[in-house]
Structure formats: structure tokens, C-alpha cells
Amino acid sequence: MDSEAKPSQGREGYIYTSYGKEKYLRSAFVSALTIRRYDKARPIALICSQEHADIIDSIGLKDVFDRIEILDEKHQSIVGFKHNLHHYMPFERNMYLDSDMIWCRHPDNLWHAFKPYGYTITGQDSADVFYGAPKNAKVFLDVLLRRRQRTVRKFGLSHLYRVQTGIMYAADKDLTRKVNDLAAHYLKQKEKTHFVSRTTEAGRSLESCEWSLGMAMSKLELFVYPWFNGYESPQLDYIHGMVEHDQDYIDVVVQYFCNPFIQALRGLKSKALRNFVLSFFSLLPRSMDHMWVTPYVLHFGWKHQKEHFFEFAEQQWSKHFQKDLDHTEQVGK
Incomplete structure (x- = not known):
């Protein structure tokens, strides 16, 4: 479903997703507002649940999202969405963003850097031992038993990318589908790898999409855009x-x-x-x-740091709607 807000057929556009608790919709809205500090031209799409689309209609959030589409119920999870990006490509060149992000720079140079690639994710050439593995002392058992090396060898890889899916980019639908299909194939074989379910971590209820996408990109020999890139860090x-x-x-x-x-x-x-x-x-x-x-994006990805983003999001949410209320009162006078 497309919104009636501001129809856009832009060649380049940003994409957020939201489902579940309303606070995630608020986060996407606030993060999108920070894009508009710098980029007032490229459209922003929201792929969301029907419930969140109804909230947008009821309280009026169409001034920041140029396009709204309904997210299929079976894709309303981290894996469900990020392993199925080929179903959600409203623009010629699509930049997919996590909602717990604040934009700090104009993104023109970042778009230019992504342009040569049909599909890429920010990341590193080699994943550390904690990637997809236990985040505690149990990781030393993985090291002693060489579990990471066995996973790489078993699946015919020469290296293992570490991808950070807070920023993903897709322009080639066939290539995007190929990555997604392979990542889904690897995820189904989790028991043959050293990776553990993220749902075993305290406070986590959704499975991770990252190690399977990292394996798929390694296998397909795709370029991972440098996550840590000095003064040009995305x-x-x-x-x-x-x-x-x-x-x-x-x-x-x-x-x-x-x-x-x-x-x-x-x-x-x-x-x-x-x-x-x-x-x-x-x-x-x-x-x-x-x-x-000054990165393009400040990402509040660590669980123990998210409170700082949610505090900012609540302030911006209240400020935005207070501004709308003040404007309404002025018009009524």
C-alpha cells in the first residue's frame, strides 16, 4: 500500500521498517527527522505493519514519510525483513536503515560511495571471535576447539565477513534475491555452524540476520563497505x-x-x-x-546504550507534536 502523502518515484531513497511496539515507530520517525536536517530531496519510505500504518493515519506522521508500504506479516522480524529486501525495493537505489540512528552529516558522499555496488552492507573483512558466538567466557571454548575455523572450512569459505546491518544498500534486485536466498539457506543449517541463537541473550527475542548474511556475502565474493573508515566512517x-x-x-x-x-x-x-x-x-x-x-550516522546498536537514544527520541517526539499543537492553536485564533 502506498500512502497518499507525497508520491515519489525517486531514483535514490531511504527505507525504514517498523512493527511491534509503538516506540519503534516513534524511533523510525525521529531518525527520519534527522535525515531531513541535511537531505530534503531524497524520499523516505516506511515499510511497516498495518497497525503502524493505522497509527500514522490517526495522528498524522505523513509529513516526513514520502511513501508507506505494508510489511507482510511473515516478514515482521529482523530476519524476516532483512532476508527479504528484494520484496521491498521501492526505489532504483535503496538505503535500508535501522531506526536507532541519528544522522550527523549530509549523506551525498555516502550515496556516491555506494553507487558502484548492486548490493552491499557496512562491515569488516574479518569477523572477530564474538561474531554470532557467545558474548561471555564461553567464547574461549570456541577458540580452543577452533569452531570458527571449522565453520569457515565446512562451508567452503576462505574468510568470514562481519557485517553491520544498520546500513544496507541494494540496487540490483536479482543479486539481492541471491544474497537473501543463500543467507536463508545458511540460517537453516545453524546447527552445523558454531553460531548461537541471539535469542539466548538476555533481553533478545528475535533471531539475528547478520552472520548468515555475512556468510552469504563471503561466499558470493561481494564487497562489504568499510564500517570503520576513518573520517568517512558511514x-x-x-x-x-x-x-x-x-x-x-x-x-x-x-x-x-x-x-x-x-x-x-x-x-x-x-x-x-x-x-x-x-x-x-x-x-x-x-x-x-x-x-x-563525525560519522554519517551515530548508531545506538549496543543494548546497554539504547537508553540514550530512546531519551532523545522521546524529546524529539514531544517537541514535534508540541510544535504542531502550537501551530494549530495559532491558526485557530
Whole structure:
């Protein structure tokens, strides 16, 4: 179903998805508003459940979404949507975005960088040992038993990409379908891999799509766009204590360590532990080399950091509707 809001046949467009709790619709709306700070031309589509489409109609959110389509019920999950992007390509060139994101730069250069590829995801050439594996001490058993190496060898791979699906890009429908079909094939064979279900993690109820997409892209020898790319990084994680920003996240810089191992330590949940480990490794040459980067997108992907995004989203949601209310009252006078 297309909305009647602002019909658009743009060649390039952004796509959000939402289903489930209303807060996810609010997040997509607020994230889309941050795109409009910089890009007022490219259309933004929302692929959502019928329930969320009804909410949009009832409270009026059509001023930011140029196109609204209904998400099939069987695709209303992380895997369901991201393994089926070939069904949802409303534009010639499509950029798929997670909703827990704040845009910090004009995206023209990012669109230009994606243009040569029929399909790509931001990521790294080699996945670390935690990728799709236990996020605790159990990972050492994987290392000792060489489970990651066995998965790579068993499926005829020479490497394993680490993809970060907060930003995905698709322009070639046949290639996108090929990636999705292969990823679905790998997911069905999870018991033959070292990967574990994400639903075993505290607070997680939906399966991950990332390791299966990473395997598919590795097998098909597709290019993964560098997740960590210095001053041109497409997205960087919000980590409290490593980001400087104003209240509205307009002026944003992220501490980016040039050493990949040190950069990987950003995910330590305890700030005190992270600072202790960093101080220990500061004895090594190059370990503290860093830059302050304004990424295209600030991504609140870590579960223990999401509260900061939801706080911002609630503020922006209230501010937007208060502005509409003030305008209505002025018109009525």
C-alpha cells in the first residue's frame, strides 16, 4: 500500500521498517527527522505493519514519510525483513536503515560511495571471535576447539565477513534475491555452524540476520563497505564517554581508535573497566592513536546504550507534536 502523502518515484531513497511496539515507530520517525536536517530531496519510505500504518493515519506522521508500504506479516522480524529486501525495493537505489540512528552529516558522499555496488552492507573483512558466538567466557571454548575455523572450512569459505546491518544498500534486485536466498539457506543449517541463537541473550527475542548474511556475502565474493573508515566512517557506535555532542545531536564527534584491537574494546559495558583496560594497553606504541570523527550516522546498536537514544527520541517526539499543537492553536485564533 502506498500512502497518499507525497508520491515519489525517486531514483535514490531511504527505507525504514517498523512493527511491534509503538516506540519503534516513534524511533523510525525521529531518525527520519534527522535525515531531513541535511537531505530534503531524497524520499523516505516506511515499510511497516498495518497497525503502524493505522497509527500514522490517526495522528498524522505523513509529513516526513514520502511513501508507506505494508510489511507482510511473515516478514515482521529482523530476519524476516532483512532476508527479504528484494520484496521491498521501492526505489532504483535503496538505503535500508535501522531506526536507532541519528544522522550527523549530509549523506551525498555516502550515496556516491555506494553507487558502484548492486548490493552491499557496512562491515569488516574479518569477523572477530564474538561474531554470532557467545558474548561471555564461553567464547574461549570456541577458540580452543577452533569452531570458527571449522565453520569457515565446512562451508567452503576462505574468510568470514562481519557485517553491520544498520546500513544496507541494494540496487540490483536479482543479486539481492541471491544474497537473501543463500543467507536463508545458511540460517537453516545453524546447527552445523558454531553460531548461537541471539535469542539466548538476555533481553533478545528475535533471531539475528547478520552472520548468515555475512556468510552469504563471503561466499558470493561481494564487497562489504568499510564500517570503520576513518573520517568517512558511514556509522559509528554511540558509547557513553566516547562521544561528544550537544543536546540535539547536531554537533557530534566520536572517539575513534586507529588500532582495531583497541577500537574493539569500546563495547565493554563497564566504563571503569574500559578505562582500566585502555590505560593498561596505553603502554604499547600506537595503542592510543585516535581521531575524533563525525560519522554519517551515530548508531545506538549496543543494548546497554539504547537508553540514550530512546531519551532523545522521546524529546524529539514531544517537541514535534508540541510544535504542531502550537501551530494549530495559532491558526485557530
